[in-house]
Amino acid sequence: MSRPSAPLLVSLLSLLSGLAAGCQTEAPPPEEPLPTEPQVLSQVDCQVGPVPGEAPARLLTRSAYENSVADILGDTSHPAAAFPPENQMLGFNNNAEAHQASPLLVSEMLNAAEGIAARTVSAKLDEIAPCPTGATVECGAAFIRTVGERLFRRPLTLEEEQVFSRLFAATLATDSYANAVSVVLQAMLQSPQFLYRIESVRPKAVESAPALLGPYEMATRLSYFLTDSAPDPELLQAASSDALSTPLAVEAQVRRLLQQPRARAMVANFHGQWLGTGELGRIVREDPVLSLPANFGTLLASSLQAFTDSMFWEKGTFDSLFNSNELFLDKQLGPVFGHTPTTDGFTAFPEPEQRFGLLTQPALMVALAHPNQTAPVFRGVFVREHFLCSDVPPPPPNLNAVAPDPDPKATTRERFKQHTASATCAACHTLIDPLGFGFENYDQLGRFRTQENGLPVDSTGAMNGFAEEGLNGPFVGPKELAARISSSTSARDCLVTQWWRYAAGRSETAADLCSLAPIQQDFRQTGALPEVLVKIALSDAFRYRAPYVRNPGGAP
Amino acid sequence: MKLGRRHFLRGTAGALVALPLLDSLQVRAQMAATPRRLVLMYTPNGTIQSAWWPKNVTGPTSFDLNTTLTPLEAHKSRLTILGGVDLSVTGVGPGGPHQRGIGALFTGRELQEGKFVDGCGANAGWANGVSIDQVVATAVGASVPIKSLELAARCTQADVQARISYAGPGNPLPPMNTPLEVFNRLFANLDVPVNLAAQVIAKRKSVLDTVQEQYGILKKQVSSNDATKLERHLDLVRDLEARLTASASGGAVCAKPATPSEQDPEGEAEMPEIVRLHFEFLALAFACDLTRVGSVQISNALNRIRYPWLGSLGSGHTLSHSGDNDVAATQEVVTRHTWHAQMLAHFMDSLGAIAEGEGSALDNTLVVWCSEVSKGNLHTLVNMPFLVAGTLGGRVPGGRYMEYGAVPHSQLLLSILHAFDVPDTSFGHPDFAKGDLPGFLA
Numbered sequence: 001m002s003r004p005s006a007p008l009l010v011s012l013l014s015l016l017s018g019l020a021a022g023c024q025t026e027a028p029p030p031e032e033p034l035p036t037e038p039q040v041l042s043q044v045d046c047q048v049g050p051v052p053g054e055a056p057a058r059l060l061t062r063s064a065y066e067n068s069v070a071d072i073l074g075d076t077s078h079p080a081a082a083f084p085p086e087n088q089m090l091g092f093n094n095n096a097e098a099h100q101a102s103p104l105l106v107s108e109m110l111n112a113a114e115g116i117a118a119r120t121v122s123a124k125l126d127e128i129a130p131c132p133t134g135a136t137v138e139c140g141a142a143f144i145r146t147v148g149e150r151l152f153r154r155p156l157t158l159e160e161e162q163v164f165s166r167l168f169a170a171t172l173a174t175d176s177y178a179n180a181v182s183v184v185l186q187a188m189l190q191s192p193q194f195l196y197r198i199e200s201v202r203p204k205a206v207e208s209a210p211a212l213l214g215p216y217e218m219a220t221r222l223s224y225f226l227t228d229s230a231p232d233p234e235l236l237q238a239a240s241s242d243a244l245s246t247p248l249a250v251e252a253q254v255r256r257l258l259q260q261p262r263a264r265a266m267v268a269n270f271h272g273q274w275l276g277t278g279e280l281g282r283i284v285r286e287d288p289v290l291s292l293p294a295n296f297g298t299l300l301a302s303s304l305q306a307f308t309d310s311m312f313w314e315k316g317t318f319d320s321l322f323n324s325n326e327l328f329l330d331k332q333l334g335p336v337f338g339h340t341p342t343t344d345g346f347t348a349f350p351e352p353e354q355r356f357g358l359l360t361q362p363a364l365m366v367a368l369a370h371p372n373q374t375a376p377v378f379r380g381v382f383v384r385e386h387f388l389c390s391d392v393p394p395p396p397p398n399l400n401a402v403a404p405d406p407d408p409k410a411t412t413r414e415r416f417k418q419h420t421a422s423a424t425c426a427a428c429h430t431l432i433d434p435l436g437f438g439f440e441n442y443d444q445l446g447r448f449r450t451q452e453n454g455l456p457v458d459s460t461g462a463m464n465g466f467a468e469e470g471l472n473g474p475f476v477g478p479k480e481l482a483a484r485i486s487s488s489t490s491a492r493d494c495l496v497t498q499w500w501r502y503a504a505g506r507s508e509t510a511a512d513l514c515s516l517a518p519i520q521q522d523f524r525q526t527g528a529l530p531e532v533l534v535k536i537a538l539s540d541a542f543r544y545r546a547p548y549v550r551n552p553g554g555a556p
Numbered sequence: 557m558k559l560g561r562r563h564f565l566r567g568t569a570g571a572l573v574a575l576p577l578l579d580s581l582q583v584r585a586q587m588a589a590t591p592r593r594l595v596l597m598y599t600p601n602g603t604i605q606s607a608w609w610p611k612n613v614t615g616p617t618s619f620d621l622n623t624t625l626t627p628l629e630a631h632k633s634r635l636t637i638l639g640g641v642d643l644s645v646t647g648v649g650p651g652g653p654h655q656r657g658i659g660a661l662f663t664g665r666e667l668q669e670g671k672f673v674d675g676c677g678a679n680a681g682w683a684n685g686v687s688i689d690q691v692v693a694t695a696v697g698a699s700v701p702i703k704s705l706e707l708a709a710r711c712t713q714a715d716v717q718a719r720i721s722y723a724g725p726g727n728p729l730p731p732m733n734t735p736l737e738v739f740n741r742l743f744a745n746l747d748v749p750v751n752l753a754a755q756v757i758a759k760r761k762s763v764l765d766t767v768q769e770q771y772g773i774l775k776k777q778v779s780s781n782d783a784t785k786l787e788r789h790l791d792l793v794r795d796l797e798a799r800l801t802a803s804a805s806g807g808a809v810c811a812k813p814a815t816p817s818e819q820d821p822e823g824e825a826e827m828p829e830i831v832r833l834h835f836e837f838l839a840l841a842f843a844c845d846l847t848r849v850g851s852v853q854i855s856n857a858l859n860r861i862r863y864p865w866l867g868s869l870g871s872g873h874t875l876s877h878s879g880d881n882d883v884a885a886t887q888e889v890v891t892r893h894t895w896h897a898q899m900l901a902h903f904m905d906s907l908g909a910i911a912e913g914e915g916s917a918l919d920n921t922l923v924v925w926c927s928e929v930s931k932g933n934l935h936t937l938v939n940m941p942f943l944v945a946g947t948l949g950g951r952v953p954g955g956r957y958m959e960y961g962a963v964p965h966s967q968l969l970l971s972i973l974h975a976f977d978v979p980d981t982s983f984g985h986p987d988f989a990k991g992d993l994p995g996f997l998a
């Protein structure tokens with residue numbers, strides 16, 4: 001990818017304000033005008049060469065751990081099921097800063113390693129550690145080299161190999177060949193070279209400038225980004241012949257990896273995290289009239305995945321994702337929404353004038369609702385945060401007001417008026433509620449409605465406080481709201497930012513915007529979805545890393 | 557009833573669970589000083605004030621328990637209710653009220669800057685300090701197999717609103733949500749014969765030694781930031797290995813309780829059973845001296861859960877936001893909190909049934925219960941509903957309602973540390989370190 005040209009610096013700064021300033025300005029008192037002037041956070045010169053951000057060590061997530069073990073050792077028993085969930089940040093569970101080891105994780109990793117090793121040596125000892133000549137230390141050394149290279153995603157150093165060989169030999173002296181293989185596997189699976197993706201190791205010469213990622217590090221970045229798993233033999237082969245240093249070679253690998261089944265799972269994983277569909281497993285819905293399927297929430301998550309899969313892989317554009325009027329329903333969900341699927345699996349049903357892209361998918365409308373009523377606040381916050389990357393300032397600390405005491409018999413909208421009636425509450429809620437009201441046409445089951453309790457639904461609302469001026473102002477109903485959001489640059493830029501956060505496994509910094517801005521500019525024109533992933537992988541931020549910083553306790 | 561050599565705790569669904577205490581445990585109990593234990597209990601979204609604070613108060617030891625605490629009537633002489641204790645530190649740093657409250661609750665610290673978003677869009681990071689349970693665990697739990705046991709029901713979310721326990725600044729400890737996993741961690745190896753257990757431990761040690769050598773090799777190569785991260789992980793591996801031997805003695809003296817069935821950690825139908833099992837397993841873990849510090853967390857701040865077994869079908873956080881005049885919603889919240897008190901009473905009963913020295917494990921345990929806000933519909937962070945249960949051998953005289961006016965809660969946290977003879981002279985954010993909570997300790 002070419003380096004941003006000089007005028008880009010200016011647009012980059014305005015971009016920065018859209019991305020970050022909206023998140024960091026202080027709460028404006030409601031009577032004052034909302035900020036419209038871009039706020040410059042820092043001056044980064046994109047012209048000096050690649051300015052990549054940090055390349056922190058990344059601890060494998062549960063899914064990356066399980067996929068790696070499945071691909072390398074064939075163990076598909078979900079060995080990480082008892083690991084605690086990763087700490088989320090910005091909605092993603094692969095954030096390098098947030099996801100960290102805990103006593104519980106380390107203890108469960110020991111159990112998992114023992115289980116995986118036992119299953120592996122009992123099922124495929126001959127495959128991973130063949131030894132036709134009988135149980136020998138030489139066979140052990142070959143096993144350590146071959147399986148070690150897959151698990152560590154690079155050839156072992158001599159020192160690393162020797163440490164494992166000592167454990168192997170010591171065990172073999174008093175125990176069986178299978179058990180010697182088993183304990184080495186256990187040690188490998190708990191070694192930091194497997195558990196952490198390390199991208200910055202001591203270079204031969206002192207580094208003063210950003211460096212191209214090493215070939216094995218690049219192979220690992222690509223494979224965990226695109227397949228959420230360890231590099232396959234072809235990637236490792238490319239790394240060993242140092243064939244990942246050019247954009248052309250990287251692009252070829254990206255396009256190859258995107259064809260793999262794991263890439264589909266990765267895209268589904270991204271959408272699930274971005275859209276918070278994990279929440280759907282927890283929801284409970286009952287209806288006085290309809291008999292809902294018992295796993296209603298989980299089915300809705302599948303429905304949304306069918307939608308995002310179709311928009312990403314088949315339609316492939318931002319416009320389809322944000323404007324499609326399709327719903328994906330199976331035989332169980334069909335009746336809830338007045339449709340009758342006749343085939344198994346999920347089928348697309350168009351609902352013109354009722355569905356307006358991703359924002360109005362039933363899964364989101366249900367996740368962002370209470371069991372017995374809608375939740376304009378949830379919906380308003382979610383749209384700001386997840387689709388427009390714009391945060392809401394916090395309420396004042398130690399808020400000391402008289403609690404609103406709304407009439408529980410009033411309509412949802414009437415009750416929420418209290419939020420904006422009080423000046424203290426309004427600072428936050430004018431940014432949220434009027435936006436959320438735009439979705440009042442979708443009930444807590446995600447069904448389109450024009451009446452609530454016999455009264456006509458009022459889905460007029462307003463968008464307030466966005467840095468992109470075109471977003472602000474009143475609207476009538478979800479159609480106009482969705483159209484305004486989908487035609488904004490903020491929504492397009494935000495989707496690229498979300499993909500970038502997922503790909504990089506960390507929050508974006510000012511330096512990263514040198515890579516992010518051109519991808520966003522391109523996406524504003526094309527809206528081409530899978531291409532975003534290709535462009536991220538080809539960006540400087542992805543291919544380079546910051547200079548190595550010597551660790552005081554490390555080797556000279 | 558106090559239990560003797562072979563005794564039973566009432567377990568799952570009324571089944572009797574065998575818990576033989578063998579001679580070696582008795583001996584160990586006599587040899588070592590009596591173990592002292594701390595439990596943190598957290599329930600979300602505040603409480604209903606009018607049903608929480610004591611009634612008919614005529615003096616610090618003369619009052620009636622309010623509706624919420626009626627299940628604890630039999631333990632009244634062991635309770636200390638603390639009025640006028642504020643989360644003053646929440647005036648510092650970023651975050652929304654639920655985030656600030658839960659972060660400060662047991663750490664006495666503000667939140668770090670970060671990217672967690674609360675229900676209203678506020679941003680914050682993790683709490684900026686260690687929590688009291690971890691300080692106490694370091695002081696009293698060096699020789700036990702598990703330093704501390706974090707348990708939760710319906711708390712599978714992993715952000716600042718779902719964490720109460722911290723190993724250090726920005727270093728939260730995730731809770732276990734599934735009784736079967738807790739069972740496996742605590743009791744799975746307990747019936748392994750001693751000689752076999754020794755072999756298993758020797759093998760594990762050789763594996764973990766190799767792992768530590770690999771850390772040593774890698775650490776020399778990595779950059780400064782990564783070295784810090786690896787060092788922290790390596791410390792956990794070292795601690796795991798050091799506690800393997802302790803597992804062996806635990807394994808020799810304890811028998812397995814009944815294996816719990818597999819449960820959906822987010823299932824609302826399973827929730828009451830999960831909470832009961834958590835408290836029972838924690839009591840068993842104390843009886844077997846597998847750990848001396850634990851926490852039990854009911855869901856997370858800002859949760860949306862229902863309590864159908866109580867007929868409470870509202871959504872957690874929304875209910876807590878109901879106006880003071882919404883009688884039905886208020887009653888639902890009180891019903892939930894009364895059930896929480898009932899679970900605590902059940903836990904105290906279990907501890908009371910474990911013979912220890914002249915008395916029971918209850919005499920040597922302190923439970924600290926609070927929520928991250930005081931009044932849910934206002935997000936109040938003052939006059940927090942702190943309840944301390946247990947007297948810790950008389951260190952914390954019970955049967956009291958102490959009214960402090962308005963003091964920072966770091967004073968309470970420091971006094972709790974002092975109850976465990978932790979010598980620190982301050983705890984939490986330095987601006988709010990005002991020494992002990994006067995009169996809290998005997």
